[in-house]
Amino acid sequence: MPDSRVLVTGASGFIGSHLVDALLELGCEVHVQIRETSNRRWLSSPEIQFHNADLSDPGPLENTIASMDYIFHCAGVTKAKTRSGYFSVNAEYCEPFYQLCLDTGKNLKSIVHLSSLAAVGPCLPGEEVNEKTPCNPLTLYGKSKLAGEEVARHFASKIPILILRPPVVYGPREENFYSFIKLLNNGWALQVGRTERKLSLIYVSDMVNAMLKGMTPDLSGGCYFTTDGEEYSWGQVYQTAEKLLGIQSRTLRLPESLFHLGAVLSEGFSWFAGTVPLLDKQRVKEIRQSAWTASTKKFMEDYGYQPQYDLHSGLKQTLEWYKSNQWL
Numbered sequence: 001m002p003d004s005r006v007l008v009t010g011a012s013g014f015i016g017s018h019l020v021d022a023l024l025e026l027g028c029e030v031h032v033q034i035r036e037t038s039n040r041r042w043l044s045s046p047e048i049q050f051h052n053a054d055l056s057d058p059g060p061l062e063n064t065i066a067s068m069d070y071i072f073h074c075a076g077v078t079k080a081k082t083r084s085g086y087f088s089v090n091a092e093y094c095e096p097f098y099q100l101c102l103d104t105g106k107n108l109k110s111i112v113h114l115s116s117l118a119a120v121g122p123c124l125p126g127e128e129v130n131e132k133t134p135c136n137p138l139t140l141y142g143k144s145k146l147a148g149e150e151v152a153r154h155f156a157s158k159i160p161i162l163i164l165r166p167p168v169v170y171g172p173r174e175e176n177f178y179s180f181i182k183l184l185n186n187g188w189a190l191q192v193g194r195t196e197r198k199l200s201l202i203y204v205s206d207m208v209n210a211m212l213k214g215m216t217p218d219l220s221g222g223c224y225f226t227t228d229g230e231e232y233s234w235g236q237v238y239q240t241a242e243k244l245l246g247i248q249s250r251t252l253r254l255p256e257s258l259f260h261l262g263a264v265l266s267e268g269f270s271w272f273a274g275t276v277p278l279l280d281k282q283r284v285k286e287i288r289q290s291a292w293t294a295s296t297k298k299f300m301e302d303y304g305y306q307p308q309y310d311l312h313s314g315l316k317q318t319l320e321w322y323k324s325n326q327w328l
């Protein structure tokens with residue numbers, strides 16, 4: 001693995017930037033795809049080799065791809081205003097990108113494609129989805145991630161492609177999970193309705209290690225869920241964070257209908273402001289589900305994956321980072 005030439009797409013993002021750090025640490029020659037407009041705040045190492053390209057036109061990456069050993073496709077959109085906003089990046093742009101990999105990537109040993117639990121959808125409380133569960137995505141995001149997987153699978157017979165489906169990934173630099181913790185730190189544990197909602201989680205270092213398994217010789221390929229192996233309720237997330245922060249919060253229990261109203265207002269405001277809403281009707285659909293839980297057993301068996309962090313240790317690292325970076 002050291003000295004391998006590796007390209008990371010979506011390197012300016014949360015997961016991509018952590019992966020870049022890990023690859024540098026391993027001694028790889030790290031190339032990153034970014035856009036003119038991408039924020040480089042997490043990409044400060046002088047060893048990183050930058051390549052400007054929007055994936056709507058991957059052409060400028062041709063020469064780079066030609067000399068790569070591995071590619072990690074992390075570019076994606078988790079929030080968008082329209083259906084095409086999700087489908088373009090998460091699915092349509094995968095096609096010309098993988099075609100270019102097939103045409104020019106003569107040294108390519110494998111590609112890791114980042115999908116999501118959302119491509120399969122939620123489940124009933126007490127259950128967890130696995131690799132045999134039929135896909136039934138609920139939101140435009142989930143549907144677009146499934147469409148992206150289908151593109152990846154189309155190319156997987158010609159190039160080894162490992163598709164990974166994480167649940168919520170949390171850790172330093174991530175801003176969605178952080179917004180809940182920030183509210184908690186201000187004294188409020190936000191709960192939706194009266195139902196206890198279950199979720200799988202994965203700390204970003206474990207996610208990065210799971211992705212690095214894609215560089216295992218002779219094992220690349222397939223589609224797997226990657227979690228920390230546990231199932232949590234939001235109540236557990238808050239209690240763990242409270243203990244680590246040494247605070248006590250009050251529960252802010254909002255009815256589901258209020259979230260729907262909030263989403264309508266937020267979408268209206270964002271439409272006028274030309275921004276992507278923080279809360280929209282798609283997000284509310286996700287929030288209303290009782291369980292977003294998945295089993296990572298098959299990835300453990302097939303790839304020898306062993307998560308190193310549970311909620312307590314992952315949150316500890318995350319909160320320490322928030323504090324030392326003045327996020328809290």
Ligand SMILES: NC(=O)c1ccc[n+]([C@@H]2O[C@H](COP(=O)([O-])OP(=O)(O)OC[C@H]3O[C@@H](n4cnc5c(N)ncnc54)[C@H](OP(=O)(O)O)[C@@H]3O)[C@@H](O)[C@H]2O)c1
Binds near residue numbers: 016167168
């Ligand atoms: N975070 C999670 O909890 C989670 C869970 C499951 C799956 N995933 C998947 O993991 C991947 C990475 O997620 P993340 O949380 O790291 O997202 P993120 O922080 O929003 O980063 C997304 C990255 O994609 C890039 N990108 C977006 N549109 C692009 C385009 N047209 N051309 C080239 N690059 C483009 C962004 O570049 P700019 O900086 O220029 O915008 C950014 O580098 C996504 O595919 C996501 O669906 C994430």
